[in-house]
Amino acid sequence: SKSHLTYSARATTHANPLARRLFEVAEAKQSNVTVSADVTTTQELLDLADRLGPYIAVIKTHIDILSDFSEETITGLKSLAAKHNFLIFEDRKFIDIGNTVQKQYHQGTLRISEWSHIINCSVLPGEGIVEALAQTAQAPDFPYGSDRGLLILAEMTSKGSLATGAYTSASVDYARKYQSFVLGFVSTRALGEVESSVAPVKGEDFVVFTTGVNLSSKGDKLGQQYQTPQSAIGRGADFIIAGRGIYAAPDPVEAAKQYQQQGWEAYLARVGG
Ligand code: 5BU
Numbered sequence: 001s002k003s004h005l006t007y008s009a010r011a012t013t014h015a016n017p018l019a020r021r022l023f024e025v026a027e028a029k030q031s032n033v034t035v036s037a038d039v040t041t042t043q044e045l046l047d048l049a050d051r052l053g054p055y056i057a058v059i060k061t062h063i064d065i066l067s068d069f070s071e072e073t074i075t076g077l078k079s080l081a082a083k084h085n086f087l088i089f090e091d092r093k094f095i096d097i098g099n100t101v102q103k104q105y106h107q108g109t110l111r112i113s114e115w116s117h118i119i120n121c122s123v124l125p126g127e128g129i130v131e132a133l134a135q136t137a138q139a140p141d142f143p144y145g146s147d148r149g150l151l152i153l154a155e156m157t158s159k160g161s162l163a164t165g166a167y168t169s170a171s172v173d174y175a176r177k178y179q180s181f182v183l184g185f186v187s188t189r190a191l192g193e194v195e196s197s198v199a200p201v202k203g204e205d206f207v208v209f210t211t212g213v214n215l216s217s218k219g220d221k222l223g224q225q226y227q228t229p230q231s232a233i234g235r236g237a238d239f240i241i242a243g244r245g246i247y248a249a250p251d252p253v254e255a256a257k258q259y260q261q262q263g264w265e266a267y268l269a270r271v272g273g
Pocket of ligand 1: 155157211213214224241243
């Protein structure tokens, strides 16, 4: 993997424009933190995005848990993303046949393609899901150009996850095959060395997002398993995703700053800075 290189170096060489932007944002803000803003009203979401915006590279949403999703949610998120220079990642985890996911992504109530730079999918349905999402985002009349990318959900953090072995290998296969749309993985580690039936593409540089990051807890009562920023970044995470560790902290802004600092120090240690 390219995890020994700096974000700036990777921003210069990466073939994917959105990956380049992601690395540029990280470098500019000295942050590899993605906050998982799992709140349930638009006001809470926009309030968090505005207060935490300066300290994060990406905001991760579960837009379908909002009780009051509307045009205002989209407008608000987009304008805060511009104000604070962060990207938006809707953690929708598409998992269906190609024909259905195209509609879930680019049509429907949530209008995900309109506002979310990054989406993710499971490869449980097979290669067709990746092909379908890439086809939609790369169609000549797709309005958001190359400003969209996909992460393949290659592993999960929950206890007993079945996203292992052949499933994880297939994730790497499809990432290699659809490299112009696939930015990388949601996984607990770098996956370049994982067995894959597709040969590594010369210069490939998959971006690794790792969920389940928490400084003060080892897990929850529903099977979530946590690791620290240091541990995640040591295993190859380029972006660390923290939800409750930040938004449910007594002072979310202080918590965001703490994750930012620890995430950045761990990154500097990794690249030998
Ligand atoms: P937490 O509050 O930091 O536990 O929230 C974790 C978030 O990351 C939450 O939005 C999950 O849906 C998401 N997540 C995860 O926890 N584990 C995974 O393997 C994946 C996503 Br994929």
